Amino acid sequence: MRIAIVLGAFAIAFASLTVSSYVGKSATADEPINLTAGYTMLKLKDYRIHPDNMPLLRMWAALPLLAKNPMFVLVRGYRAIFLEGQAPVWGSLWKLWIAAAAVFILGHAWFYKLRRSFADII
Numbered sequence: 421m422r423i424a425i426v427l428g429a430f431a432i433a434f435a436s437l438t439v440s441s442y443v444g445k446s447a448t449a450d451e452p453i454n455l456t457a458g459y460t461m462l463k464l465k466d467y468r469i470h471p472d473n474m475p476l477l478r479m480w481a482a483l484p485l486l487a488k489n490p491m492f493v494l495v496r497g498y499r500a501i502f503l504e505g506q507a508p509v510w511g512s513l514w515k516l517w518i519a520a521a522a523v524f525i526l527g528h529a530w531f532y533k534l535r536r537s538f539a540d541i542i
Contacts, residue, residue, distance in 0.1 A: 451481075458482030490516055 457469040458478030463486065467475060486492050493516050497508035 454478050455482055455485060459485055462486055490519075 453470050455478075458475070458480070459482040460466045460469050461475050461479050462482055470478075493512045497513055500506050500508045
């Protein structure tokens with residue numbers, strides 16, 4: 421019984437030290453603030469969040485996050501057409517149109533599947 425208590429105390433101490441080292445000493449402990457800073461630097465041109473280090477690496481790390489936003493693809497296409505006078509890059513636009521068509525078809529099918537359960541009040 422006494423050995424079990426001692427082993428339990430060591431297991432609890434080991435678990436607490438492990439979790440605290442993940443939070444405080446991890447190489448990725450500051451990634452959320454760096455991603456937030458990079459996103460605001462790219463999107464809003466605001467360099468006030470976490471201005472300690474160089475902004476280039478933060479902005480580089482936030483590019484995939486920004487590219488997941490569908491409005492980023494559309495704005496980049498419109499910017500290429502209206503401001504630069506060039507054709508938009510179709511590599512990312514076709515993915516957006518495929519995803520939009522898939523969402524439309526799935527929504528249409530779901531609507532017609534559930535149409536009988538809608539109330540006909542009007």
